[in-house]
Amino acid sequence: MRALVVEDDRDLNRQLVAALTEAGFAVDTASDGEEGYFLGETEPYDIVILDVGLPKMDGISVLEQWRRAEKKMPVIILTARDRWSDKVAGMDAGADDYMAKPFHMEELLARVRAQVRRASGHAKSEIECGALRLDTKTARVTYDGQPIKLTSHEYRLLAYLLHHNGRVVSRTELVEHLYEQDFDRDSNTIEVFIGRLRKKIPGDLIKTVRGLGYRLSEEPDAA
């Protein structure tokens, strides 16, 4: 999962990045509106945290331009201006949720997870595939009730596949959604992680769809 944080306050920016990284996101940051707009326009994010009061270009304008450019990723607006007129303006500009400063990081993370799930079509906070189960609230993965220990990169990969389970996910898509923007993107590393996950998770749930990518499914391999 990739997240974009657009926040001009350096401390808050750092805290958001830390919290989101810990929650299993690959996080990019921008500290002004123009940079934020550019990143959101060019990179495929699964969630965006957008401050309203930004230098160069305010958050509402950034959001409106994304929506005009058909960018549909979930966006949570972050602002100190918590009047309802501001909230309505933010939601009308295309925001999916709204957080007033100061906020509890846990609440923000809960809303981030909720938006990510909703965007990938899951209603409940727990995502299952056969005996494999991901609790998005705690970021714990279990198989048949037994916890599975994962590194952060393994978790990111599995969480993405689980969010999109039943669908074929290409390697390029995985690379785009699992690594930060300036990460050295070598799709071969994906294969390495897939291999490790197959070892840790019983039941051969991760299928390889030749020439297309991977698919998480409990059904027997058709190919």
Place this chain on the structure above:
Amino acid sequence: MRLNSLAFRLFATATAWTALVLPLAGLLIYSLYRQEAEQSFDDRLRTLLTVVQADSLDHAGTEPGAPKDVGEPLFEINNSGWYWQIRPFDSLLGRRRVSPSLSTFALPSPYEQKIGADALGFRWMDTIGPLGQPLRIAESIYTFGDESTGPQYSYVVAGPRDWRDARVAAFRNRMILSLALAGLGLVAVTLFQVRFGLLPLKQIERGLAAIRSGQAEKLDSNLPAEIEPLQQELNALMQSNQDIIERARTQVGNLAHALKTPLAVITNEARDDKSPFARKVAEQAGIMRDQVTSYLDRARVAARVGSIGRIAEVKPIVEGLQRALERIYRDKGIAIRTTCAGDVRFQGEKQDLEEMLGNILDNACKWARAGVFLTATVADGKADGGRCLTIIVEDDGEGLDAEQRKRLGKRGLRLDESKPGSGLGLSIVADLVQSYRGTLALDASSRGGLSVRLDLPAA
């Protein structure tokens, strides 16, 4: 017309002036006319006396004769009031002759009464005639024959003073009537003038009332040159008042932004650290956050007190909140149903209504199972004659019992700590409702949940 009013002052001074000047003018005119009437009466007596004397001398023999034709028929009529009399001072030296009107009555001689002659040699006196009528007498002394030794004759002509005084009295009565009518007319005109002249002030009063009731934003009457500057100044004053409020709000917003981001940083930093010191910092930062929010909201409420003439359409506000909240709560699948006519208007700031309804609807969405219902209606029947905007928000959640409803709305109190929110929502609503002299009432809804009823001024 109140005693302490411009109209009364103008009216009273004009009336007092009229009441003083008209009688004085009347007195002056009356005395002039009276003088003139006396003069002309005396002139007539003098003319008659001259004619009587000349005619008498024309018919004189050894002594002055009786005048034959003096051109005044009233001398012929008995006791007419018009008489002449020719008499020698020494009755032995000649006969006394009188007009037929006088018969046996003897007119007195001013000469014998020691009355001096005027510049023309005539002597004047007032006396009483045969029938007790008041007479005016003119006399001239004529020496018949030799200037130094001839006998002296007294020529007297009398006329009725009544005749003169009646004319003066008639004139006086007509004049008093005319002046009284003129005075009444003047008072009426003054009254009209005052009313008409002060009409523009009424216009300003109506204009200000319209601004207060929100029907107008500024004074816009076509006023006379004298008070046009007043209108401009009032408009400028209201504009500057509005500007001050706007500035205060902007600064409140800026302050919020400036304080809340650092508070967010402190809070987050402290929550990551599990030391007692960090816990203390987190706790205190939480208190600071609540204080900042509470005082900023209070400042916002205070900033709008005294702002006048604002009107907000209810429907767009409700629709905006509906869009935003249905989106925020779309995972819960909350549907917000609103019943609000297009012409329902709130007399007050748009942002205030938005804040009240936003908080109430947000609460309703938090607690609802699937539906939130909002009804906004306007009805007559506020105590001060204004119209009342009633907004009822209901949800289909579990609702609250009477005890819980009583506790709700106290600052910072949350019935369920697990639901997010600072707990300030309803008390801010209560503050805002109070600042508009409205009422906020909680009740059980027939749909199962809570029913929140707002009564606010409508426009």
